[in-house]
Amino acid sequence: MKKSPKIAIIDYGLSNLYSISKALGLFTDSAFITDELSGLRSADAVVLPGVGAFEAGMNGLKVRGLADGIKEFAGSGKPILGICLGAQLMLSKGYEFGVFDGLDLIKGEVVKFPETVKEKIPHVGWNKICPPKKDDWNKTIFDKLDKNIDMYFVHSYIFKPSSKENTLAMSNYGGFEFCSAIYEKNIYGCQFHPEKSGKFGLEIIKNFIKII
Amino acid sequence: MAMAKNVRIIPLLHVKGPNVVKPVHTEALRIVGNPEELAGRYYEDGADEIIYLDIVASLYQRNFDFELLKSVSRDIFIPFTVGGGIRTIQDIRNALRVGADKVAINTHAVKNPDFLKEASKIFGSQCIVLFIEAKKVGAGKWEAYTDGGREKTGIDAVEWAKRGVDLGVGEILITSIDRDGTGAGYESELVSAVTSWAPIPVIAHGGAGNFQTVEGVILKDKADAVALSSSLHYKNFSTEELKRHLYSKKINVRL
Numbered sequence: 001m002k003k004s005p006k007i008a009i010i011d012y013g014l015s016n017l018y019s020i021s022k023a024l025g026l027f028t029d030s031a032f033i034t035d036e037l038s039g040l041r042s043a044d045a046v047v048l049p050g051v052g053a054f055e056a057g058m059n060g061l062k063v064r065g066l067a068d069g070i071k072e073f074a075g076s077g078k079p080i081l082g083i084c085l086g087a088q089l090m091l092s093k094g095y096e097f098g099v100f101d102g103l104d105l106i107k108g109e110v111v112k113f114p115e116t117v118k119e120k121i122p123h124v125g126w127n128k129i130c131p132p133k134k135d136d137w138n139k140t141i142f143d144k145l146d147k148n149i150d151m152y153f154v155h156s157y158i159f160k161p162s163s164k165e166n167t168l169a170m171s172n173y174g175g176f177e178f179c180s181a182i183y184e185k186n187i188y189g190c191q192f193h194p195e196k197s198g199k200f201g202l203e204i205i206k207n208f209i210k211i212i
Numbered sequence: 213m214a215m216a217k218n219v220r221i222i223p224l225l226h227v228k229g230p231n232v233v234k235p236v237h238t239e240a241l242r243i244v245g246n247p248e249e250l251a252g253r254y255y256e257d258g259a260d261e262i263i264y265l266d267i268v269a270s271l272y273q274r275n276f277d278f279e280l281l282k283s284v285s286r287d288i289f290i291p292f293t294v295g296g297g298i299r300t301i302q303d304i305r306n307a308l309r310v311g312a313d314k315v316a317i318n319t320h321a322v323k324n325p326d327f328l329k330e331a332s333k334i335f336g337s338q339c340i341v342l343f344i345e346a347k348k349v350g351a352g353k354w355e356a357y358t359d360g361g362r363e364k365t366g367i368d369a370v371e372w373a374k375r376g377v378d379l380g381v382g383e384i385l386i387t388s389i390d391r392d393g394t395g396a397g398y399e400s401e402l403v404s405a406v407t408s409w410a411p412i413p414v415i416a417h418g419g420a421g422n423f424q425t426v427e428g429v430i431l432k433d434k435a436d437a438v439a440l441s442s443s444l445h446y447k448n449f450s451t452e453e454l455k456r457h458l459y460s461k462k463i464n465v466r467l
Contacts, residue, residue, distance in 0.1 A: 014335060018311045022286060051308060053336045085336065097333060119217055120436060122338040122382045124413050126218050126260055126466040150218070150466045152260075152291055154314070154338045156382070173217065196291045196313060198255075 005212040007031040008043035010070070010086075012060030014052035016195075020083065023195035023202060027209050037069045045212045046073055049195075050085025054094030054110060054157070057085045058102065067103060074105045079186050081141070081208050084155060087182065087189025096157050106184050108161035119174025126150040129169040129180050129192065140168060141188055141207040142181070149200045151192035153180070159191060218464045219430050220260040220437035221451055223444050224417060225250060226267045227296075230280065234442055235267070235360070236393035244445045247284045254444065257451040260466060261291040263316065263385065263415075263439055265343075267360045269297025276303065278310045285311025293385075295343050304331060304339075316343040316385055319358040322365050322372075325379055332380030340383075341415075342376035344369050346402055347389040354402055361389045370405050383413045385439065391419025393442055398429040407434040415439050423449065423457045430463055 009021055011033050024031035024047065031047075034040060048070065050057055061067040074080050074090075082090045091102045094110040102110065113121050128148045131137050137145060153171070158178045161167060168188070169181035182189040188208065194201035225232045225247055232250050233241045244250070251262055264284065269276045276297045285292050294307045295316030304315050315335075321328050321342060332340045345361045346354035346369035354369035365372075373384050386406055388399035396419050403416045416429045417439035429435045444451060455465045 013305065014308075016308045016311075016313045018282060018285065018309055019289075019292075019313060023289060051313065051335055051339050053333060056334045096336070120411060120413050122412065124338065124383060125220050125437070154291070154382075156336070156338055193291070193313070196289060198289055202289060 004028065004030040005044040005209065006042060007045045007047060007209070007212070008040050009033045009047045009049060010040065010066060011035040012057065012064060012066060014057055014060055014085065015049035016051050017049065020047060020049045020195045023205050024209070026202060027206050035064050035066070037065050040066060040069045040073060043073070043078070045079040045208070046070065046081070048080065048082040048086035048089065050083060050087070050089065052085045054085065054088060054096040054102070055098060055100045057089050058100055061089070071103055071105065074187055077186050079208065079212050080188070082189040083195065084191060084193055087191060088157060088159065090182070090187065090189050091159060091161070094157070105187050106161055106166050106182055106189070107163065108159060108166065110157050111160050112157055113173070113178070114176065117174040117176045122154060122156040123173045124154045125152070127153050127171050127173060127192070129171050132164070132167045132170050136168070140183060141204055141211060142168065143207060145200065145203055151194065151197040151201055153192045155191060159189070216464050218260070218466050219435070219458065221455055221465065222261045222263055222415060222437055222439045223250070223254040223259050223451065224263040224265065224439040224441045226265050226441065227280065228268050232445065233267070234393055234445060247280065250445065251284050251288055254451055255288045255290055258455060258467070259290060259451045261293060262288065263293045263295070265316065266296030276307065278306055281307070281312065282310040293341055295341070301331065301334060304335060314339050314341055316341040318343040318345060321376070322356065322358050322367065325375060328376060328379040328381050332382070337380050337382035340381045341385050342373065342381040342383070343385045343387070344373060345387045345389050348399070348402070352401065352405065354405070357389060369402070373406050373410065377410065377412055381412070383415060384410060385415040385417060388418035392417070394419055395421035395442060397421050397425035398433065400429065400433050403429055403433040403435055413437060423454060426454060427458060427461050427463065430458070
C-alpha cells in the first residue's frame with residue numbers, strides 16, 4: 001500500500017457520496033470527492049459509487065467529461081472500485097429504461113432480474129455472497145473475508161458478465177443465482193454496498209485501500 | 213432449495229429539531245432522546261437499516277436539516293432511508309450527499325404524483341420509498357394522510373400504494389396512524405391489504421409492541437420488513453433480542 005494513496009470518489013450527481021466517503025475515511029485521510037477530470041487523473045485509485053438509473057448515470061459521467069477519463073484510468077492499471085450503479089456502468093451495456101452503452105471496462109451486460117425469480121423486485125436487504133469456486137478470493141479485495149456473509153443489496157438489475165472469469169462473487173435471490181461482484185485485474189465491482197454492510201463490508205473497503 | 217430472504221428489522225426515528233420524538237397517534241409528541249445516540253445503539257444492536265423522518269420539515273414547509281442527518285449518520289454503516297419535506301430532485305441529491313441511501317416521500321408525492329416517476333427515473337426505483345400514513349375510515353378502508361398524519365387527502369391508501377408502484381417506486385413504507393405509538397400490534401388488515409398484491413417490498417410500521425405482533429405481521433401478513441420505534445426507543449426489547457426470537461420461530465434474519 002502506498003503511503004496516503006489519493007483516492008478519488010467520483011461525483012456524477014447521483015451517489016450516496018457521504019456514505020462512501022466516511023467509510024473510506026475510516027482507513028485513510030486522503031480520499032476526496034471530485035467531479036473533474038483533473039481530480040480523477042491525479043488519483044492513485046478511483047471509487048465509482050452509485051445510486052441511480054443506468055442512463056442517468058452514464059449521462060452524469062458524460063456531461064462532466066468523465067467517461068473517457070475513467071476508461072483511461074482503468075487502462076492505466078490503477079485500482080478502481082465500482083459500487084452498485086457505479087459497478088454496473090463498468091459493463092458494456094445496460095437495459096434499464098432502454099438500451100445504453102456503458103464504460104465497457106468489463107465485457108457484459110446489465111439486465112433486469114428474470115421473471116423466474118420467486119421474490120419481490122427490487123432485491124432489498126441483506127444477502128450472502130460467496131466465491132464461485134473454492135478459494136477464489138485469494139489475492140482479491142475479498143481475501144480472508146468470511147465465506148457466506150451477508151451484504152446489503154438494493155437493486156433491480158444485475159451484472160451479466162460475458163465471461164465466467166470475471167465473476168468474483170455469486171448470490172442467490174428467490175432461487176436465482178446471480179453474479180454479485182465482478183473483477184478483471186485492477187477493476188472491481190460490487191452489486192451490494194460494502195459501505196453500508198456493517199463491519200464485514202468495511203473489510204472490503206479496507207482491503208481495497210491495501211491494494212493501492 | 214433456496215433459503216427464504218432475510219426479513220429486515222428497521223428502527224424508525226422521528227426527528228424534531230435536535231431530538232428523537234415519539235408521536236402518539238402522530239399528535240402528542242414526547243421527547244425520546246438524542247438521534248446520534250439512538251442510531252448508534254441500533255447500529256450496534258444489529259439493525260438492518262434505519263429510517264429517519266424529519267417530522268418538522270414536511271409539516272412547517274421547512275427545509276430538511278441536512279447537517280443533523282450528517283452528524284447522525286456519521287458512524288453508522290448500514291443504510292439510511294430519509295424522509296420529511298423532500299420536495300425536489302435537488303433535495304434527494306442533497307440527502308444522498310449527507311448520509312441518505314434512500315428517500316421516503318409522502319406529502320410531496322400526494323401533491324405531485326409524477327414526482328415519484330421523475331425521481332425513480334433518475335435515482336432508480338430502488339432509491340425511492342413511497343411513505344403512506346394510513347388511517348382507518350371504515351371496514352377494509354384506509355385514507356392516506358400527509359404532513360405527519362395531520363392532513364387528510366381523500367385518497368384511498370391502498371389505491372395510492374398501487375399508483376405508487378405504477379409510478380416506479382421501489383418500496384412502500386406503510387404506517388398505521390391508529391396504531392402508531394400504541395404498542396397494540398401492527399394493523400394486520402392494512403398490511404395484508406398491500407402485501408397481498410404488491411410486487412415490491414413492503415415495510416410495516418405502527419404498533420409493534422411485542423415479539424408476537426412482529427412475528428405475526430411477518431408470517432401472517434407477509435411484511436418484507438418491519439419498522440419499530442417506541443418498542444426499541446423505550447427498551448421493551450432490543451433489535452438483537454427481537455431478531456433472536458424471530459430466528460427461533462424459523463424466520464430468516466441477519467444475525
